[in-house]
Amino acid sequence: GNSVTQMEGPVTLSEEAFLTINCTYTATGYPSLFWYVQYPGEGLQLLLKATKADDKGSNKGFEATYRKETTSFHLEKGSVQVSDSAVYFCALITGGFYGGATNKLIFGTGTLLAVQP
Amino acid sequence: KAGVTQTPRYLIKTRGQQVTLSCSPISGHRSVSWYQQTPGQGLQFLFEYFSETQRNKGNFPGRFSGRQFSNSRSEMNVSTLELGDSALYLCASSVPGQHYGYTFGSGTRLTVV
Numbered sequence: 001g002n003s004v005t006q007m008e009g010p011v012t013l014s015e016e017a018f019l020t021i022n023c024t025y026t027a028t029g030y031p032s033l034f035w036y037v038q039y040p041g042e043g044l045q046l047l048l049k050a051t052k053a054d055d056k057g058s059n060k061g062f063e064a065t066y067r068k069e070t071t072s073f074h075l076e077k078g079s080v081q082v083s084d085s086a087v088y089f090c091a092l093i094t095g096g097f098y099g100g101a102t103n104k105l106i107f108g109t110g111t112l113l114a115v116q117p
Numbered sequence: 118k119a120g121v122t123q124t125p126r127y128l129i130k131t132r133g134q135q136v137t138l139s140c141s142p143i144s145g146h147r148s149v150s151w152y153q154q155t156p157g158q159g160l161q162f163l164f165e166y167f168s169e170t171q172r173n174k175g176n177f178p179g180r181f182s183g184r185q186f187s188n189s190r191s192e193m194n195v196s197t198l199e200l201g202d203s204a205l206y207l208c209a210s211s212v213p214g215q216h217y218g219y220t221f222g223s224g225t226r227l228t229v230v
Contacts, residue, residue: 034218043121043207044221089160093218104150104173105209105219107160 006108023090031092121222142210149191
């Protein structure tokens with residue numbers, strides 16, 4: 001079945017350090033891939049997405065490239081800030097453009113990022 | 118444009134009771150999904166509704182049910198609450214189709230005592 005695997009946390013970095021959070025997936029068909037972020041006490045916010053191979057999603061300095069050959073969608077940021085401290089979830093969805101029977105998000109377990117000043 | 122609104126934000130119930138949670142999607146979004154988030158199981162899909170029809174259901178017991186109204190607002194109901202039902206329940210809305218992603222609400226924190 002479809003699944004997402006992301007690196008275990010927590011990831012602790014100093015401000016301005018480089019961030020990588022690894023994410024790999026298993027899916028039938030051609031999934032769309034997402035990164036969501038959850039701040040304490042909040043719901044999930046869509047951070048970025050990519051809908052086909054070689055697409056690069058980007059937002060707020062974060063980037064991730066859809067790599068079909070390695071089934072990966074690693075999240076990167078060149079210089080993290082204390083305000084980036086949160087839990088990051090990698091997710092995929094399949095189901096076709098008009099929706100379908102499997103049109104649901106499959107999430108990884110989440111990676112806690114703690115950025116220290 | 119208003120986001121996804123979930124009510125109530127917090128809820129404390131006793132074992133054996135039932136509970137109803139509400140979700141108002143973003144205007145124009147006709148697809149609404151529900152997820153349960155717990156420390157042990159992570160984020161798990163409950164069900165998805167589109168145009169008042171349940172299109173997909175996760176692996177949860179029949180005590181968990183939902184519905185969607187003609188204005189796309191959705192409710193989920195949990196009957197005969199168990200301690201293990203304590204969780205953050207998240208609602209998400211979307212334009213149908215896998216390319217758009219889902220916009221989540223802030224969730225309802227349910228505590229069963």
